[in-house]
Amino acid sequence: MKTVGTFAAARDLTAGVVGLVPTMGFLHEGHLALVDAARRECDTVVMSLFVNPLQFDETRDLSRYPRDPDRDAHLAGERGVDVLFAPELEEMYPRRQITRVRVSDVTEELEGRFRPGHFEGVTTVVAKLLAGTRADRAYFGRKDAQQLATVTRMAFDLSMPVEVVPVSIVRESDGLALSSRNVFLSPEERDRALRISVGLMAAAGAAEDGECSAEELELIVAGYLGDLEVDYVTLADADSVEPARRLEQDAFLAVAAHAGNTRLIDNVFFRVTSAGTEADRGNRLEGPSILYGGR
Ligand code: PAF
Secondary structure, three states: OEEEOOHHHHHHOOOOOEEEEEEOOOOOHHHHHHHHHHHHHOOEEEEEEOOOHHHOOOHHHHHOOOOOHHHHHHHHHHHOOOEEEOOOHHHHOOOOOOOOOOOOHHHOOOHHHHOOOHHHHHHHHHHHHHHHHOOOEEEEEOOOHHHHHHHHHHHHHOOOOOEEEEEOOEEOOOOOEOOHHHHHOOHHHHHHHHHHHHHHHHHHHHHHOOOOEHHHHHHHHHOOOOOOEEEEEEEEEOOOOOEOOEOOOOEEEEEEEEEOOEEEEEEEEEEEEOOEEEEEOOEEOOOOOHHHOOO
């Protein structure tokens, strides 16, 4: 693996079908699952590692975002990344960024209500990463379901020659969705945070057994959340991200809640066909995550 800091150097190292795995670092098995998917389907795998200030609505959140570039480089190389693109701020934003990419509609509900400007920051940086690396395929986790829908729509609307590839959520062995922010949870907060995935798994079972009412599915999840401070529990259409009343086409049931000072999001994706509803519950690790010390 080669580590480079400029788009030009990254492009010089690519050949054939280029797969991009965009990350903000502090890697966990969720990121590595994106690498695995890219490795299977692409000739060159580029991982970007850049904590993008444009997408943070609170400066405190940006400054406390966990970072460990040496560990990231080790993990990425070991997993089969060919090119690690780790730019400085000056490479990504050499001048004041007056061009922004804003996707409407899809960004307005769920996270859009709580994180003003966040998606504009994401789509602006992802557009730059796609253009700068000339990626043919780009890999995004289903955990950030609204981000996935937004980037997919951006690529479509702007006729970008890239395929956006979704990858299932990776969960810790007890069900907690992997997130770099999990390292901030105290044992007690982590216990309470677990209720989110337990509630989602219960709703997934109900949906597969034929429950189609969004209200019922949302109530099932809410019943597990106890005293967590909840921003939303919403069934949303997978493409438009509009709240759905019934589970009649592909959708995701999403939760955002706070455990202490840490805001967590999670969801279950539902594929709806004439044969019925199938829930993508994600994949569970067998042992402890590399987030907790292991490489
Ligand atoms: O999902 C993330 O880690 C970020 O939003 C992304 C896609 C790398 C853009 O900064």
